[in-house]
Amino acid sequence: MNPRDLHALPAPDPAAAAHSARLVEAIRVEMAAGNGAIPFARFMELALYAPGLGYYRAGARKFGAGGDFVTAPELSPLFSRCVARQCRQVLARLGGGRILELGAGSGVMAAAMLQELEALASLPDQYAILELSAELRERQQHTLAAQIPHLQERVCWLDTLPAAGFRGIMIANEVVDAMPVERFRISPAGPRPLQVAWERDRFVWCEGEEEPILTDAVNRLQEKLGYALPPAYESEFNARLPAWIAALAESLEKGVVLLIDYGYPRREYYHPARRTGTLRCHYRHRVHTDPLILPGLQDITASVDFSALADAALSADLAVGGYTSQIYFLFGCGLESLLAAVDPADTISYLRLSNQVKILTLPGEMGELCKAIALCRQVDEPLCGFSFFDERGRL
Numbered sequence: 001m002n003p004r005d006l007h008a009l010p011a012p013d014p015a016a017a018a019h020s021a022r023l024v025e026a027i028r029v030e031m032a033a034g035n036g037a038i039p040f041a042r043f044m045e046l047a048l049y050a051p052g053l054g055y056y057r058a059g060a061r062k063f064g065a066g067g068d069f070v071t072a073p074e075l076s077p078l079f080s081r082c083v084a085r086q087c088r089q090v091l092a093r094l095g096g097g098r099i100l101e102l103g104a105g106s107g108v109m110a111a112a113m114l115q116e117l118e119a120l121a122s123l124p125d126q127y128a129i130l131e132l133s134a135e136l137r138e139r140q141q142h143t144l145a146a147q148i149p150h151l152q153e154r155v156c157w158l159d160t161l162p163a164a165g166f167r168g169i170m171i172a173n174e175v176v177d178a179m180p181v182e183r184f185r186i187s188p189a190g191p192r193p194l195q196v197a198w199e200r201d202r203f204v205w206c207e208g209e210e211e212p213i214l215t216d217a218v219n220r221l222q223e224k225l226g227y228a229l230p231p232a233y234e235s236e237f238n239a240r241l242p243a244w245i246a247a248l249a250e251s252l253e254k255g256v257v258l259l260i261d262y263g264y265p266r267r268e269y270y271h272p273a274r275r276t277g278t279l280r281c282h283y284r285h286r287v288h289t290d291p292l293i294l295p296g297l298q299d300i301t302a303s304v305d306f307s308a309l310a311d312a313a314l315s316a317d318l319a320v321g322g323y324t325s326q327i328y329f330l331f332g333c334g335l336e337s338l339l340a341a342v343d344p345a346d347t348i349s350y351l352r353l354s355n356q357v358k359i360l361t362l363p364g365e366m367g368e369l370c371k372a373i374a375l376c377r378q379v380d381e382p383l384c385g386f387s388f389f390d391e392r393g394r395l
């Protein structure tokens with residue numbers, strides 16, 4: 001599909017189109033206040049998180065069949081039950097503690113995890129959620145009230161990360177890939193930022209002047225890769241990641257940060273053949289690569305450079321306790337035994353769960369495209385999620 005061919009995408013209804021037009025106006029005001037263009041990271045930040053207007057800050061449905069995309073916890077409770085089993089091991093090792101979920105979406109993962117931990121007699125002291133979106137926070141409250149009313153008092157919502165002294169496990173599924181990224185192109189004179197401007201009736205890409213910070217970052221990246229990126233190569237990097245990991249590390253006294261996301265090790269991410277980067281947009285279950293259309297109405301993601309994430313963790317004094325593809329993580333957490341516990345005579349449930357397992361684990365689906373990484377402080381015990389196959393050597 002030609003992503004600029006909007007006829008290939010379902011048309012937004014008039015209310016959605018008007019909403020998007022308001023966000024376009026807000027972005028254009030900011031462009032006009034500068035030199036006419038804004039860095040892509042700022043564009044992505046406004047498109048996703050502008051108060052009251054951004055994709056994650058307004059009322060669109062987003063997750064699930066009636067939304068734009070499906071995440072693993074939305075697809076199957078088996079995913080959350082596996083993550084719960086990893087949490088249980090960490091909490092048992094620590095002799096108790098808290099769970100903090102970052103960016104909790106519709107709240108289904110929190111509900112399914114608490115149900116599983118209750119069944120395993122391993123409830124955390126508290127299940128905290130850090131959610132940037134007031135609308136999503138409200139949705140999470142509804143989900144938990146409907147699904148686990150008797151456990152609601154264990155759940156609390158935070159506006160900022162807990163102060164130092166957190167003991168337990170922090171989890172985030174598909175959160176890092178929703179962070180704004182800097183976009184660059186290798187031009188004949190060196191790395192240049194790709195910015196966003198307005199031309200006639202649409203947002204367009206434009207190449208910015210040399211920026212020493214971006215040039216340094218891309219040059220350091222090429223040094224780590226051990227090769228020069230080819231001419232006209234375009235990609236992106238998450239400049240905010242080190243500060244975010246450092247903030248999590250500052251909060252974590254003892255325990256694990258478990259991050260699950262679409263992504264690759266550095267050499268795969270910046271493979272010379274991946275010439276246009278990893279930006280992907282989701283709109284009503286269509287995937288395309290043009291983040292400049294449908295502002296506020298579509299999700300925008302960039303895959304995670306897990307080597308950069310591991311570097312940031314080491315700089316923040318966290319150890320990388322494991323790194324593996326989602327398929328191995330789920331099997332390490334006992335996915336097989338969870339499926340085996342379903343009675344095959346209950347054909348409908350069994351088939352439904354088997355189909356969910358396929359999508360969670362198939363190589364062309366989430367199984368290999370999504371990875372799990374554990375960042376540890378004072379937890380040396382091997383983690384069950386990485387017991388099947390630990391790929392830290394590839395980072």
Ligand SMILES: C[S@@+](CC[C@H](N)C(=O)[O-])C[C@H]1O[C@@H](n2cnc3c(N)ncnc32)[C@H](O)[C@@H]1O
Nearest residue numbers: 056071102103104105130132133173174175178
């Ligand atoms: C793709 S959704 C994933 C939601 C949910 N974890 C799931 O798997 O269904 C991305 C979420 O990350 C949140 N997010 C993005 N940046 C964040 C940050 N710095 N801290 C906490 N949440 C963040 C967004 O608000 C959104 O809820």
